[in-house]
Amino acid sequence: MFTRILAHVHKELLLLLRDRTGLLLVYVMPIFLVSVMAVVQDAPFRDFSDKQVRVLFKDLDGGPVGEAVQRGLEATGSFTITSGQALDEVEFRERVRRGEHQIGVVVPANATEAVAARSEGTMALLFDPLTGDRTAIPAADSAAVLMVVDPAVKHVFRELVRSSLVRVLAGISSERLLADMRVRLEAINGDTLPPIALGGPFVGIDQQLAARELTGSKVASDTTAHNVPAWTIFAMFFTVVLLAGNMVKERTAGCMVRLLTMPGTVAERLIGRITAYLMVCLTQLAILLSVGHWVLPLFGLPPLRFGPPEDLLLLVLAALFIGLAATSFGVLVGSFSRTQQQSAILGSTAVVIMSAIGGIWVPLYIMPGPMQVIGRISPLNWSMEAFNVVMLRQGDLAELVMYLIPLALFAAACLLVSIVAERVVSSR
Amino acid sequence: MIAPDIRVEGLVKRYRNGGRPALNGMDLQVMPGEFFGLLGPNGAGKTTMISILTGVLAPSEGRVLVRGLDVVKEPGRVHRLIGFVPQEIALYDTLTARENLRYFGRLHGLSTAMLGERAEALLVRTGLQDRADEQVRHWSGGMRRRLNIVVALLHAPPILFLDEPTVGIDIQSRAAIWDLLHEVNAGGTTVLYTSHHLEEAERLCTRVVVMDDGRSVGELSTTRGGGHERLEDAFLRLTGRQLRD
Numbered sequence: 001m002f003t004r005i006l007a008h009v010h011k012e013l014l015l016l017l018r019d020r021t022g023l024l025l026v027y028v029m030p031i032f033l034v035s036v037m038a039v040v041q042d043a044p045f046r047d048f049s050d051k052q053v054r055v056l057f058k059d060l061d062g063g064p065v066g067e068a069v070q071r072g073l074e075a076t077g078s079f080t081i082t083s084g085q086a087l088d089e090v091e092f093r094e095r096v097r098r099g100e101h102q103i104g105v106v107v108p109a110n111a112t113e114a115v116a117a118r119s120e121g122t123m124a125l126l127f128d129p130l131t132g133d134r135t136a137i138p139a140a141d142s143a144a145v146l147m148v149v150d151p152a153v154k155h156v157f158r159e160l161v162r163s164s165l166v167r168v169l170a171g172i173s174s175e176r177l178l179a180d181m182r183v184r185l186e187a188i189n190g191d192t193l194p195p196i197a198l199g200g201p202f203v204g205i206d207q208q209l210a211a212r213e214l215t216g217s218k219v220a221s222d223t224t225a226h227n228v229p230a231w232t233i234f235a236m237f238f239t240v241v242l243l244a245g246n247m248v249k250e251r252t253a254g255c256m257v258r259l260l261t262m263p264g265t266v267a268e269r270l271i272g273r274i275t276a277y278l279m280v281c282l283t284q285l286a287i288l289l290s291v292g293h294w295v296l297p298l299f300g301l302p303p304l305r306f307g308p309p310e311d312l313l314l315l316v317l318a319a320l321f322i323g324l325a326a327t328s329f330g331v332l333v334g335s336f337s338r339t340q341q342q343s344a345i346l347g348s349t350a351v352v353i354m355s356a357i358g359g360i361w362v363p364l365y366i367m368p369g370p371m372q373v374i375g376r377i378s379p380l381n382w383s384m385e386a387f388n389v390v391m392l393r394q395g396d397l398a399e400l401v402m403y404l405i406p407l408a409l410f411a412a413a414c415l416l417v418s419i420v421a422e423r424v425v426s427s428r
Numbered sequence: 429m430i431a432p433d434i435r436v437e438g439l440v441k442r443y444r445n446g447g448r449p450a451l452n453g454m455d456l457q458v459m460p461g462e463f464f465g466l467l468g469p470n471g472a473g474k475t476t477m478i479s480i481l482t483g484v485l486a487p488s489e490g491r492v493l494v495r496g497l498d499v500v501k502e503p504g505r506v507h508r509l510i511g512f513v514p515q516e517i518a519l520y521d522t523l524t525a526r527e528n529l530r531y532f533g534r535l536h537g538l539s540t541a542m543l544g545e546r547a548e549a550l551l552v553r554t555g556l557q558d559r560a561d562e563q564v565r566h567w568s569g570g571m572r573r574r575l576n577i578v579v580a581l582l583h584a585p586p587i588l589f590l591d592e593p594t595v596g597i598d599i600q601s602r603a604a605i606w607d608l609l610h611e612v613n614a615g616g617t618t619v620l621y622t623s624h625h626l627e628e629a630e631r632l633c634t635r636v637v638v639m640d641d642g643r644s645v646g647e648l649s650t651t652r653g654g655g656h657e658r659l660e661d662a663f664l665r666l667t668g669r670q671l672r673d
Contacts, residue, residue, distance in 0.1 A: 263535060
């Protein structure tokens with residue numbers, strides 16, 4: 001039996017080696033896919049720290065508030081600020097509408113005056129509660145910083161600018177309140193007090209990864225960390241097209257009829273075929289991880305980082321189960337297809353759909369709620385989660401097994417149905 | 429008394445989507461060392477018959493014994509005794525001839541030494557050895573047909589089944605195949621062969637059964653088998669002159 005399985009494995013590998021188009025599909029296409037998708041998806045994965053939002057800035061105030069707003073936005077490091085000082089209102093809006101700048105910010109002419117009036121009014125109420133005139137404090141909307149938004153800009157960018165403005169304006173207001181309070185106190189005490197500065201929030205923020213941090217890694221997931229495992233899984237499942245096509249070809253060419261009259265079982269043939277394609281999947285993994293580690297940095301992308309050696313063992317284990325699920329699915333498609341065209345269309349369409357809903361194209365957590373639920377029944381999602389457990393979350397075997405079990409059950413179900421289908425066909 | 433190598437009893441085959449049965453109560457016996465022909469017009473049921481005899485298809489009724497072994501109940505043991513040449517060229521066309529032979533030989537459990545020896549002998553015998561390291565997709569139809577037969581002979585089976593083994597090839601290749609099959613049969617191998625080439629059957633077979641409409645309509649001796657009537661005349665007498673489209 002073992003000799004026969006080895007013969008099947010050897011034959012499958014020879015057939016694959018002689019199939020140039022198949023080799024392109026299995027090895028070259030995924031390399032391009034990983035590289036292109038990682039580059040394309042680089043921006044959405046970045047943490048907005050690379051001056052990606054282009055802001056057109058106009059200061060009508062000309063006073064300390066206008067300057068402070070500009071300095072505050074620049075200090076965030078999230079924006080590329082261009083001066084729109086010379087532009088009239090129409091041209092200013094037009095440049096944003098055309099998408100030359102994603103957001104336009106206009107500080108109103110009376111901004112410094114409004115801040116001063118509100119601060120002084122507040123001080124008057126605080127220090128002269130009986131004589132202070134509440135009606136003298138201008139309303140909050142007496143001066144408003146204008147945000148002009150490019151209609152094509154994502155909500156997340158708009159919110160980033162807005163929250164930065166809120167933070168900067170809150171800081172300006174607080175500083176002004178402190179300054180006015182100092183003046184009042186100096187008048188009461190007759191002394192000169194040292195300037196008071198806020199210097200940031202009174203309670204800081206300490207951001208940590210839930211898993212141990214990989215060497216040199218500053219973020220939990222970047223475009224490389226998502227796209228390399230994601231498209232490796234896609235490539236593994238895309239071998240379905242080749243595997244199922246070869247099965248159909250074997251049947252239509254008459255080789256299957258000969259095999260049915262020779263010693264050996266359906267199970268031996270399937271094991272041989274699956275073993276050969278598992279080898280293909282493991283070599284795909286090795287190649288694509290190498291691309292992630294050494295090639296993607298050449299495009300200015302972060303390199304794929306690996307954990308300690310025991311994580312690599314878990315990675316290979318995960319890849320074996322993913323490969324098993326992929327090849328078993330290929331056998332299933334091959335069993336039910338009558339022509340090579342059928343197997344190609346059925347196999348590729350099924351893999352593309354399962355990958356789209358399974359979080360390969362974009363992570364599942366940014367999909368709408370119902371899609372997240374549907375996505376969790378995709379074998380490609382279990383595969384993605386298995387890789388994430390090892391590569392990002394540094395999980396252990398117990399955590400990994402939670403995703404390996406459904407993959408194994410999926411593979412078993414595919415094989416069982418395929419064996420039954422082959423027996424039914426031969427009994428007709 | 430000598431037991432038949434192949435014994436068919438009351439064989440019926442109904443396809444799920446078919447109306448009439450493809451086989452409708454076939455009985456026959458093939459004795460050891462015979463070159464037995466199964467002849468019939470298109471649609472007579474020859475390929476269905478040989479598919480059941482070799483275990484590719486399951487019968488609806490009846491049974492097939494090969495050297496006393498039930499094909500349905502003991503397919504593994506039967507498959508060790510038989511070689512089968514399907515109507516299609518059942519080869520992997522991107523593998524070389526030697527790679528095809530190595531693969532199929534290993535499935536028969538031949539040792540590396542035995543496999544090498546048998547493969548080379550057969551390649552030489554069929555004149556294929558010079559191009560045996562080329563992918564068979566580059567070969568002519570006649571060469572592929574010869575290799576198709578070589579694969580079935582690789583494990584020296586005592587019983588050989590051939591389903592229209594000379595379809596679509598030139599005269600030279602056909603003559604070479606005839607010589608090879610004569611030689612194999614002369615070596616003691618029982619041969620069961622289907623065809624609608626009466627001239628070929630006349631030269632090769634010692635005995636033929638004519639099938640029509642899923643049944644045996646007559647048994648004939650060929651001139652090789654000592655018969656006196658021309659096979660074509662007997663065939664038309666048994667199956668009629670009506671066209672079978």
